[in-house]
Amino acid sequence: MSKEFTIGDKVRVVALPPYVKTAEPMPMLRPPDVIRMGEEGVVLDRRPGGYWGVRFAKGAFLMDSQYIEAVSLNGS
Numbered sequence: 001m002s003k004e005f006t007i008g009d010k011v012r013v014v015a016l017p018p019y020v021k022t023a024e025p026m027p028m029l030r031p032p033d034v035i036r037m038g039e040e041g042v043v044l045d046r047r048p049g050g051y052w053g054v055r056f057a058k059g060a061f062l063m064d065s066q067y068i069e070a071v072s073l074n075g076s
Contacts, residue, residue, distance in 0.1 A: 011043055
């Protein structure tokens with residue numbers, strides 16, 4: 001069961017994948033240390049295969065829904 005997000009949602013990295021793929025027309029594999037555990041990003045779009053394009057500080061990457069969770073906005 002994959003999680004659903006809305007474009008513009010803030011998400012947090014809850015687990016690091018073995019590698020990350022850039023969200024570019026010609027995606028490239030990058031080592032997982034370009035993002036860090038707990039880093040927050042913004043959902044850009046939905047991709048085939050259960051992937052989400054997410055903008056982080058070091059760029060936009062394709063993240064499988066199992067590695068991210070929505071950031072709760074309560075208590076602001």
